[in-house]
Amino acid sequence: VLLLIFYFSTEEERHLRANDRPFNLSYHYANNAIKTSKYNIFTFLPLNLFEQFRRLANAYFLFLFILQLIPQISSLSWFTTAVPLILVLSITAVKDASDDINRHKSDKQVNNQTEKWMNVQVGDIIKLENNQFVTADLLLLSSSEPLNLVYVETAELDGETNLKVKQALTVTGDMGDNIDELAGFTVQGTLTVNGQTYALDNDKVLLRGCTLRNTEWCFGLVIFGGPDTKLMQNSGKTTFKRTSIDHLMNVLVLCIFGFLASMCTVMAISNAIWEVREGSVFTAFLPREPGVDAALSSFLSFWSYVIVLNTVVPISLYVSVEIIRLGNSFYIDWDRKMYYPKNDTPAQARTTTLNEELGQIKYIFSDKTGTLTQNIMTFNRCSINGKGYGEKLCLYKNYNNTDKVDFLWNHLADPKFIFHDHSLVETVRAGNPEAQAFFRLLALCHTVMPEEKKEGELNYQAQSPDEGALVTAARNFGFVFRSRTPETITVVEMGKQVTYELLAVLDFNNVRKRMSVIGERNPEGKLTLYCKGADTIIYERLHPSCNKLMKVTTDHLNEYAGDGLRTLVLAYKDLDEDYMDDWKKRHHEASTAMDGREERLDELYEEIEKDLQLLGATAVEDKLQDGVPQTIEQLAKADIKIWVLTGDKQETAENIGYSCNMLREEMKDVFIVAANTAEGVKEELQRKMCPEAPEEASVIKARAGLFWCQKTETVQDEKVDGDYGLVINGHSLAFALEKDLQLELLRTACMCQTVICCRVTPLQKAQVVQLVKRYKQAVTLAIGDGANDVSMIKAAHIGVGISGQEGMQAVLSSDFSFAQFRYLQRLLLVHGRWSYLRMCKFLRYFFYKNFTFTFVHFWYAFFCGFSAQTVYDEWFITLYNLVYTALPVLGMSLFDQDVNDRWSFQYPQLYSPGQLNLYFNKKAFVRCMMHSCYSSLILFFIPWAAMYDTVRDDGKDIADYQSFALLAQTCLLVVVNIQLCLDTHYWTAVNQFFVWGSLAAYFAITFTMYSNGMFLIFTSAFPFIGTARNSLNQPNVWLTIFLTSLLCTLPVVAFRFILIQHKVRKEALPAPAPRRLPTRRISTRRSGYAFSHSQGYGDLVTSRRFLLKKPLKSRLALFTQTDSPLAENQPQHYRTIAEEPEEAQSP
């Protein structure tokens, strides 16, 4: 019996004993259940209230409420604050509750997944089967595979879709599926079996979130469960995102507090003066309360005015903002134009608090694989012996129209393979020797592993998707790569099975940029070297007789590269048997040499790979997602900068840059930063685009945020004399992100139209985003599909996940998700723009209506001895924000559109006001206040003058306080409603209903509250009885209302009219630019050898080691996924093995 202790850097040691629950439970390790919910039934009320009162606004209103309970200063009844506060609190509580219920549900769902994940305890041994998710962090014990290997896909963790190999310790692996034996040990950081200890490392741990692939079963020991797993530990740090409007709003609310305090101070001082000059002599009719002198009275009046004027800080602001954002999020969820029918995925606004920020995006950081591209390679065109085949690639053409080539004659063909040029098939079937040699080469020269689960159902696992695409092409054109042993390759050539002796594999690496295979055709014994590789490399090694063909092929290559295809050149060479024998001998010597093995092998390869005969070239398309180039063009027109951050290598990234129109041939220059030292990077970054630019980047320092305590530094955009592109690789980026170089990097990058960072790690992605965030003060968006994008999705202001694919990690941490990159333009240009517009309109209007409302009290103070007498009825004050003006403004901020979606697309430049923050900023806020000030002056002094000393038409009183209050509040309501009408551009029936309904409701409620019945029931609550009847039947009251409304509105109309005239003249909208057709690239920058990043595993293929135990046994397919939602999309599947299996460890 063994014991296991894990030492984790962060934690004390873990002891556990396999399948010994009582022992393991004694340590109280977290079990596998996951809890993300915040409340339960009992804790909800206190916790939620506590949370809510932590918000400044709510706390402020609670404070106000308490103030109102003090009789000496209570200038308003308690309900004027209590009713709105309770309403606001309950709305928020309902929302929080429903959120938490959802979290409870999803927790339950995760915990109850198939095998009841929550029941898994630390120390349990569990069995996993193929395609199952790993339930907890496991120590791998044994597996069905040779050498105790298991294959896992870690897409959920790091976004890499290639398979990783994990290997169990031999000692446990040998136990196989014998559970009794497996359970017989304990683990201790090292694993102890029968007294012997074995070292454990990360290689033996399967992390939660991985998926088991190509492995029939495996056994694992649970070492970390639930919240302790790496996945949960890493995903726990979700930062709460706030929009820039939120920040601005906080600052403004703070300013308003200051403003309120100063208004109240003015009132208090004035009150003191009044008390001394007037009040003291007025005591005959209003004696002071004992002990209250002018000073105390002034102090009390300060607080009384805090209560009266509190409406400048609008209580319903935050709730309304939340409601508007929620509504606008629903529009995103509901949008059919962002719904992807192929895998039934609608767009989803996962965070409902960031909408308006979508209208302010300045930088987009995009992943490449899976986001811009589909991660599918298709064999698209080829050039065989100087003749080009295949459709010319056209980005804007619908492929469905051309008829596909029918491969029915070939029963081994891959049905998902699509090709559009019939002549190629005919050529091959007619027996054209070059064409046959071409495909034979493709069928032989590769490191693909075949899998034939059922007769005729071939599956290829390729190291890179390109290779798979080529082998599949050969397969469909009649050269089916059927099986492989370490020494042979079996190919079905035009229906005839042929076996080739594999004499040598001259593998790919980054220096060679080519790969060759030497094969001997059985039974003839013809020796041939097949070689494929980057054009520049192969061309150097061609036989001079090929010169003519080379020229034609080069033209083809240029054409392909111009279309953004990845190209390879194929060549062959017949070998002499004697020479081959000699070479083989030397090869053997070299490969067994103790020192200088690599060099010697390279020399040998170099020697044999020359005087090659050119066969042709292939062009593989790295398939872009639909509509990517158009989307990028649109976004570029909207002045959004797009940076591609990819883990791919430079050539591939550049290629994609070209094919989706981000890099263009007409660019003045494309800088490539690939230095490996800090100095080198600095030098390369400082190549000046514009010579007159200053040496140092100009940084503007400012202060912002709450209390202006936040220092901001902004790197200014500099003018550039043309379009530039920047490509920087991961190594250089690491240096460039250092403190002293990052500003230089940012400066250079921002001068470029296009920035592509390749071979970047997830961490670097986040760093780049943060760099831009910090020094550009711009709103950023990150879009990606894999877990390697999670960090940048979380770092950016807005994270977008591509949903509908296998890995959900990106989506789970994103704020918005949809299935296709192209929906991004709709999200930003339509939804974002509208949301921003609506939010800004809302805020401007909301502040206007509250300030106007409040300032009238201020003016009235000068006529009522600064006694904190309100102008309006208390009920009106209570209901003004909640009932009378709530719905019209909500209607506007949910339905308004200045232009419809088609116009938004047609004129992407309409997006720029959001980026520049034009619609709502401090200036706009001050304008709002000025406007309110004007309106409130009108609203007070017109009724004041109109009512001065006047009477009713029957001589009775009308200049009394109650009539005046009614008049003032009616004027106010009419004015703010007309203002709303002026602000509304898009009048739907709902808007009409809300506006007219609110006015009607006002009159209905007012008449009801001022009715006899209400007074008789609640005598002291409704003292305004009869006021409405007595004053609203007077013509001069209505004439006053009319005058006031028009006087408030007409200047606004006139001002806007003149402004529009001025603007239309100044910035007449340009006609939409004609869509730029993709310009052909007369490229010198051709795509290189597009194989995987690391060295190939030709070594492994021929080493026997890999195939040692069970060579190509017919067992479960390595990679079956026909039921996956992606299948429709994916013509071929490959298995990618990037990691070499480790040497079997001997204990």
Place this chain on the structure above:
Amino acid sequence: MVKQEKASANRPDNTAFTQQRLPAWQPMLSAGIVIPGFVLIGLAFIGIGVALFVTSRGIQVLEIDYTGVEQNSPCFPCTDQNRKNCVCDVNFSIDTLFQGPVFFYYGLSNYFQNYRKYGVSKDDYQLSGDLSYFKAPSSTCSPYEYDKNNKPIVPCGSVANSMFNDTFKLFQIVNGAKKQVSLDGKGIAWWTDYNIKYRNPSVTPLKNAFNGTVKPLFWSKPAYELDLSDPANNGFINQDFLVWMRRAALPNFRKLYRRITDGDYAQGLPAGNYTLEVSYNYPVLSFGGRKKVVFSNVSWMGGKNEFLGIAYLVIGSMCVFMSIVMLIVYAKFKFPEED
């Protein structure tokens, strides 16, 4: 079909609402609407303004300040605080017929009936005749809640306590003799105040309801003796009391005192000399206030107020002016000068 539906189970509904395609009206501030609109509004305003102005001009108003600040004014002797039951005669003459019905107002200036603490200093329950509040007035009435002997004051509070208590008699001097002009004190308060808001307790005689209470400190007689001649004008539904209780919005105000509607003066006050006999009780000089009486008739637009007419005229003209300005701006930007 069923299968297809299932496959696109998540497809959002295609409604005008969810797709934000609700039919809508999108008005624009175009020159064709704004400029004619301003002209029309301007003209309409000028029209209304002229009507208001003419009407207002037609209203006759006679204001007489009787505070007695100046030494030679008739009521100066009464300003002495120590004089009780002081009566002074104010003489005035009318040149032309003062068209009836004539309304007789008293006016106070610099009097803050709209002071918050003053305004809340009353008890609505008490005033609606609820007897339990006779015994224990609301604390809002403080300091006129209880008197020194801790007896409840009814009606309590500052507003009631400070009720205007000057009384007037109007005489026309006909051939040297005084002819009293009959003044109508009924129907000067709001119907709702008289019938709903203020009610006497249903106790007869009314006096009994006030047992155990004291009258407001400044009052000379208790509430149930305000008008002994007419029970419908007594107690809390005394019309003078109601008029006073409807507190003014502004520190300068006038309140209806009487109407001159019947008898010889139903057609108005004929030209001639008049004497107003003021029984001067209400002290205003301490806080720099003024007292006045106002005779006025009314029109469809109420009392005399020239502001409204002038405002309409001014704004109407400004609208027309603005429309011309906008036309010029529009023309300038629409047809820019050729360079």
